[in-house]
Amino acid sequence: MHANVHRGRDYTPLFKFLLANVGKSWNEIYSEAASRLDRPEPIFWLVALTERDRREFVRVGESSYYSGLYVDDGLLLRVNPKLGPSSLAPSCKCCxxxxxxxxxxxPFRLADSALESG
Ligand SMILES: [Zn+2]
Known part of the structure; x- marks a missing residue:
């Protein structure tokens, strides 16, 4: 069973833009990204504004995962820079x-599907 989080518009280009600019000035990244969007909210699906909101990874839609980001000392950074496509196991077989x-x-393994219940 899949929760349909943020279904609708495809924000993949936005997320790729944010990831490509990790390590750079947040203010510049934000104004550039916000100028391309009709609303800024999707930026903050990845970028945590407070320490409490920081997540190592963020799931968008059914099966797209992205690095969680945060801002420190004016720079956009990854919460866990070590996380990559080999870090997580698929939560289902169909996606x-x-x-x-x-x-x-x-690969998908049944034993790993508990991942999402956290
Ligand atoms: Zn699936």
Whole structure:
């Protein structure tokens, strides 16, 4: 069973833009990204404004995962820079799971499907 989170518009280009600019000035990244959007909210699906909101990864839609981001000292950073397409296991067999747009390298295994219940 899949929760339909943020269903609708495809924000993949936005997320790729944010990821491509990790390590750079948040103010510039934000104004550039916000100028391309009709509303800024999707930026904050990935970017945590407070320490409490920081997440190592964020799921968008059914099976697209992205690095969680945050801002420190004016720079956009990854919450966990070590996380990659081999870090997570797919939560189901029917979808193509991706991490930052790259397919998961781990196969689906039943035992791993508990991942999402956290
Ligand atoms: Zn599925």
């Amino acid at each position: 193509t799971h991706t991490f930052n747009g790259v397919r998961f390298t781990q």
